[in-house]
Amino acid sequence: MNLSKKLFIVLACTLVVFTGCLKKPQRPSVEQTMGGQGTGLNPSDVSGLTDASAATLTSRGDGVIETEDMIKGLLKPVYFDFDKSNIKEGERAKLQAAKEYLEQHPEHRLLLEGHADWRGTAEYNLGLGDRRANAAKSYLGKIGVTATKNETLSKGSLEAKEKGTSEEMSNDRRVEIIILKK
Amino acid sequence: MQKLLQLFLVLVLGTVANQSFAALDIGDVMVEGSNAIAIQVSGASGELDAMAHQAFAAHGAYRRVTSGGAFEIRFSSVGANQVNVQVIKGGSVILNQNANGTSTRNAFYRAADAAVKATSGLNGFFAAKLAFISNRTGKDEVYVGDLFMGEVKQITRDNAFALTPRWSPEGSRLIYTSYFKSGFPDIYLINLANNDRTKFASFQGTNSGARFSPNGLKVAMVLSGEGTPEIYSAPASGKPVSRLTRSDAVKSSPCFSPDSSRIVYASEPGPQLYIMSASGGGSQRVGGGLGSYCAEPDWSRADPSKIAFTFRDGSRFQIAVLDLKTGQSKKVSKAVYDGVEPNWLADGRHLIYTARAAGSRALVILDTESGRTVRLGNISAEKASVWGPQ
Numbered sequence: 001m002n003l004s005k006k007l008f009i010v011l012a013c014t015l016v017v018f019t020g021c022l023k024k025p026q027r028p029s030v031e032q033t034m035g036g037q038g039t040g041l042n043p044s045d046v047s048g049l050t051d052a053s054a055a056t057l058t059s060r061g062d063g064v065i066e067t068e069d070m071i072k073g074l075l076k077p078v079y080f081d082f083d084k085s086n087i088k089e090g091e092r093a094k095l096q097a098a099k100e101y102l103e104q105h106p107e108h109r110l111l112l113e114g115h116a117d118w119r120g121t122a123e124y125n126l127g128l129g130d131r132r133a134n135a136a137k138s139y140l141g142k143i144g145v146t147a148t149k150n151e152t153l154s155k156g157s158l159e160a161k162e163k164g165t166s167e168e169m170s171n172d173r174r175v176e177i178i179i180l181k182k
Numbered sequence: 183m184q185k186l187l188q189l190f191l192v193l194v195l196g197t198v199a200n201q202s203f204a205a206l207d208i209g210d211v212m213v214e215g216s217n218a219i220a221i222q223v224s225g226a227s228g229e230l231d232a233m234a235h236q237a238f239a240a241h242g243a244y245r246r247v248t249s250g251g252a253f254e255i256r257f258s259s260v261g262a263n264q265v266n267v268q269v270i271k272g273g274s275v276i277l278n279q280n281a282n283g284t285s286t287r288n289a290f291y292r293a294a295d296a297a298v299k300a301t302s303g304l305n306g307f308f309a310a311k312l313a314f315i316s317n318r319t320g321k322d323e324v325y326v327g328d329l330f331m332g333e334v335k336q337i338t339r340d341n342a343f344a345l346t347p348r349w350s351p352e353g354s355r356l357i358y359t360s361y362f363k364s365g366f367p368d369i370y371l372i373n374l375a376n377n378d379r380t381k382f383a384s385f386q387g388t389n390s391g392a393r394f395s396p397n398g399l400k401v402a403m404v405l406s407g408e409g410t411p412e413i414y415s416a417p418a419s420g421k422p423v424s425r426l427t428r429s430d431a432v433k434s435s436p437c438f439s440p441d442s443s444r445i446v447y448a449s450e451p452g453p454q455l456y457i458m459s460a461s462g463g464g465s466q467r468v469g470g471g472l473g474s475y476c477a478e479p480d481w482s483r484a485d486p487s488k489i490a491f492t493f494r495d496g497s498r499f500q501i502a503v504l505d506l507k508t509g510q511s512k513k514v515s516k517a518v519y520d521g522v523e524p525n526w527l528a529d530g531r532h533l534i535y536t537a538r539a540a541g542s543r544a545l546v547i548l549d550t551e552s553g554r555t556v557r558l559g560n561i562s563a564e565k566a567s568v569w570g571p572q
Contacts, residue, residue: 057385057407057423060366085432118540121477121492121499121522122345122565123391124453126367127404127411127432130388134409153366154388154406158322158343162540 070111071179075101078136080173083120085131087139095136098177099145109180110150112136117172118160126156136175151180210546211516211555218552219244219302220251226258230265230290233257236330237294240556242532242549243302255297259286267293269300276300283309287332295571298529305484307527309571312534313337313347313356314545314563324358326374329527329534329568331545331559337372338362345390347372349569351398357382359390369403382420387411391435394418395442396483400460402426402436402445413447415460426462440483448477448491455479455491455504470511472502478523479504485530490514490550492522492535501535503550514550521548525568536564 075098078091087095098110114133116125133152141147160172223238223246225231234257238244254270263285269277277300283289288309295306310329315322319336324347327334338344340362347358356372369383369392383389387406394401402415405423413427413436427433431450438445438460446457446468455476456465468489469476475494482488489504493513501515501524515521519539526533531551537544543564548555 057405060364060368060384060386065365119499120475120494121434123404123434124432124448124477126345126388126390127406127434130406130411131432134406152387155343158345 065111065180065182069181071181072176074179075110075177077174077176078132079170080132080175082117082170082173083128084173085128085135087135092139094177095139096143099140099143101179102145102149105179107181109148109182110140111176111178111180112150112152113176113178114152114154114156115159115172115174115176116157117169118157118162119169120157122157125160126154126158129154129156132173132175136177210557211553213242213549213552213554218242219253220247221245221301222247222249222251222254224254224256225290226256229286230257230259233287233290233330234294237291237308240330240547240554240558241298242552242554243298243304253301255294255301257290257293262286263289265289265293267297269297285333288328291328292571304529304531306571307529307532307568310527311349311353311569311571312545312558312563312566313349313358313569314566315344315347316561316563317543318562324356324372325563326356327559329547329558331561331563334559334561337374337377343367346392346565346567348393348567350394351396353569353572357392357394357401359392383416383423393437395438395460396440397442399442400438402438402447402460404434404436413445413458415445424462426458426460427465435478437479437481437489439481440486446479446481446489448479453477455489468504468506468509470504470509472504472511472513475499476502476511480524480526480533482526482530484526484528488526488530490524490526490533492524499538501533501548514553515548516553516555517546521546523565525566527568528571534558534566534568536566538564 076094078094112133114129116128133154137150137152161168221244223234225234238246256268258266260266260280263283264280266280268275279296281289281293283292291309294308298304298306313326316325321341322344324337324344325334342360342362345359347356354374359367360370361367367388367390369389370379371382372379385405385407389405391404392401400415404411405414410430411432413433414423414425416423433447433449436445436447443460444457445460449456452475454467455469456467458465473493476491478492480490487506491502492499493502499520499522500513500517501521502511502513504511517537521535522538523536524533532549534545534547537546543562545558545563545566546555547558
């Protein structure tokens with residue numbers, strides 16, 4: 001058994017609550033601050049400097065997924081528009097099919113793997129892949145799939161095809177739906 | 183005022199020795215401004231002579247001449263790992279210094295940095311170190327080397343995707359993102375003295391984009407464990423983690439200001455660049471309206487008024503510099519395909535970036551004032567960061 005071919009995944013989800021203030025301060029979102037101050041930095045406009053809020057994050061467990069416990073290609077990938085992460089109407093049937101698969105195989109789970117094309121920048125693409133995977137997870141939640149049945153993973157543009165046609169590039173803007181047998 | 187006298191675009195296709203780069207036609211841009219300092223450089227040995235010409239050819243403040251230069255700069259080896267530099271102006275020696283290094287090569291770069299300081303007043307950067315990702319083995323791994331890609335050492339052998347190795351301020355550790363072991367993006371810290379690796383952040387979701395503050399006390403990073411990829415910070419020990427941003431927008435690439443008090447990062451929509459206090463709070467959009475896509479900011483430690491970033495320029499990507507004094511941004515790179523992932527060097531004037539084309543990556547040095555662009559080394563390299571020299 002080749003160790004390098006193993007994927008590890010969460011088995012035990014330990015809720016780690018880090019210390020900090022419980023009262024989360026209101027602060028303007030990026031959208032709210034977007035309009036003005038388009039030119040240059042004006043330090044006097046920066047407000048609410050002191051209170052970094054507590055973070056509630058769940059640590060990744062040490063559980064393992066064996067490659068042989070993954071089924072790739074049975075469920076179709078969900079495609080996205082350039083720089084977008086909303087689930088298009090035409091793609092929703094694929095998530096419905098994933099839901100039906102889980103109903104028929106209640107012992108299985110899904111790994112939602114987000115991807116981006118190679119244009120843009122690596123770190124931002126990692127975020128975009130993350131957002132796409134979470135959009136798929138959120139849509140599955142809306143149609144009744146329990147959140148614990150899905151794991152998300154972003155690969156950003158790390159596996160993107162670079163010497164392809166624009167059609168091949170659009171194939172990189174996707175979420176793979178991988179079945180986890182355990 | 184445009185003062186360029188000459189502009190030569192030298193296409194290096196066919197002159198790059200390494201076959202793995204045969205496909206990449208990056209193009210060195212050899213520009214000489216009228217205010218470039220004319221120098222005669224030489225080394226007492228073939229090795230020193232070659233290094234001296236390579237180094238000063240990459241520095242946009244100089245032009246090399248065979249006679250009549252404002253300065254004559256001579257290098258000679260004077261002992262094990264020790265190089266002497268003499269700077270002569272009008273017949274008199276104005277600098278005569280022995281530089282020690284970890285090797286003759288390293289000592290040469292330190293000596294050359296002293297010569298740069300003496301002749302231009304600029305901080306030297308030749309003795310900087312790079313950390314970068316290369317896929318030369320077929321897999322992404324972390325490497326370190328000197329600025330001209332000499333003395334390169336492979337640090338990881340993980341057979342896993344890896345991103346953005348970044349130096350700790352004292353230069354003894356690297357913090358980076360790897361899919362190593364878990365198959366998920368986690369943040370690790372590598373101690374270069376003993377190659378010991380510890381997990382820094384491993385939460386559900388994506389853990390990426392980690393950078394130390396220049397004072398070494400904090401690490402900023404991007405975590406998606408609470409839903410959207412947001413900016414967080416932690417003490418250098420890793421705990422506790424504080425969330426700094428809160429909105430329904432993908433954030434990436436946090437970078438501290440030189441005094442460690444503020445953070446610049448990229449955020450949707452766009453993305454565009456924002457600055458906030460290093461302890462969170464309101465964000466201020468910056469960028470001067472250059473392009474609909476601005477990402478990967480790098481705040482110069484030598485010149486706190488400058489932030490370099492990557493922007494979309496038509497169908498390509500190029501490097502721009504935001505001047506915080508004026509609020510205006512200016513395109514500075516002329517990459518033949520894409521220019522991405524800028525990192526400032528110690529003079530606040532030159533930077534390195536990744537020249538990117540489909541299937542090809544290389545690091546280049548750019549003088550943001552003259553536009554001179556020279557490729558560093560000939561191995562596939564990207565996602566680099568710079569340390570020193572100190």
